[in-house]
Amino acid sequence: MPGSKRAAALASSAPRREDRGKNDRGGGRMRRTVLAALLGLAVAMPAAAEERTIRLVSGFAAGGASDLVARLTANELGPILGARVVVENRTGVNGVIGAAEVARSAPDGNTLFQCPMSTLAIVPQLVGASLPLDPGEALQPIANLALSSYGFVVAAKGPYASVQEVLAAARARPGQVSFGSAGVGSAQHLSGELLKQKTGTDMVHIPYRGATPAALDILGGRTDFMITNLADVAGQLRDGSMRLLALADTGGSPLFPTVRPLAEIVPGFDVTGWFGLCGPRGMPPEVAGRLEAALRQAMAGAALPRQFGENGLTPRFEDAAALARRIAADRRTWREVIRAVGVRAE
Structure with missing residues (x-):
């Protein structure tokens, strides 16, 4: 197509200025109508219920x-x-x-x-x-x-490899073997007192402000053992710094299927x-x-x-x-x- 004819065709296909104005005004009216409808819908919808x-x-x-x-x-x-x-x-x-x-x-x-x-x-x-x-x-x-499950735990690097060894030491040296707890009246404290009562031994209770500091002193060699919630010493048992000598309950623990219950050594003990x-x-x-x-x-x-x-x-x-x-x-x-x-x- 010659250039003059192509230009004429393009000019004829383009919208005229007055038509563009009409289209813009129509589009503006439509946009305003849609916006108003959305605003009305938002006002009409109830607020979402608070969680x-x-x-x-x-x-x-x-x-x-x-x-x-x-x-x-x-x-x-x-x-x-x-x-x-x-x-x-x-x-x-x-x-x-x-x-x-x-x-x-x-x-x-x-x-x-x-x-x-x-x-x-x-x-x-x-x-x-x-x-x-x-x-x-x-x-x-x-x-x-x-x-x-409560467990009878000692330091892995400590002198005791069994509950029997701890009890033997307590009988040989009354008042010198110690056990830690999370505080006076805690389950750890009373578990130790129950052990003393059932074995006729004299052991010293050392209370702490929580199971964590009590466990740290066992690892540091300042106390000998503790009967405590396994969840409180799970990390030390996993890394091998503590040794689990017996389970305090008779039901067993799926995490330690080979560990014996303390009741086999101390009849009637069940915590x-x-x-x-x-x-x-x-x-x-x-x-x-x-x-x-x-x-x-x-x-x-x-x-x-x-x-x-x-x-x-x-x-x-x-x-x-x-x-x-x-x-x-x-x-x-x-x-x-x-x-x-x-x-x-x-």
Whole structure:
């Protein structure tokens, strides 16, 4: 096509100025119409419902077994309930400060407590304990989630290769063999006192402010042994700096299938820790039932039991009635030990 004809054709196909103006005005009207419709839709739509928040209180510091159970549980429980489960640490008086806060909360299922054995079954029964309340009476069991094997541990580089050697040393040198604990009245303390009672030995209790410093002094050779939650010394057992001589419970541990129970050496010795969830007394049956069902569902999955096992705990779901029976039984057991030994609160 000659250049003049091509230019004429292009000129004829291009929109005229007045047509472009009309098109722009039409497009502008359409855009304004669509924007108005969207704004109207936004005004007409109800605001999204706020996400429900559940507080899960741990009465112990971050990094311990109670905190670990609370955080692992929160991760699985939230999606099941369609809520955000937030873990809060309220420490003090072996978990009683956190328990008291939950007990005073509304019984609507939005405030829960990670209830361990020591807080519900031991601490309230110590002679001279001045507590704001008895957690075992003020809290309502919802479900148990895990059992905690206690183990008789020593330093791998220390002088003892068996429980029998420790007991022999205690008999040969009364008052010189020592055991550490997380504090006066803790499960570790009373486990050591129970061992003394059943073996007729005289051993010295050394209390610490938690299981971690107690374990460090065993590694440093300043104390001889400790009967403690395996979750508290899982790292030392993995790296080989501590040696597990016996299990304190008779059920065994899947992580240590070849380790013998202490009851084979000391008949009648049986200490098992546990970690459950509780709420304030007075929760409506439908609220407590919904929480129990959600925890059952979480424990039926693969993730939560696996994570418990990896951290030295034995997954064990028990409903509210079974947890209530466990609490009552352990209160009887530890009451006898406390009375026999005369353990007093600090």
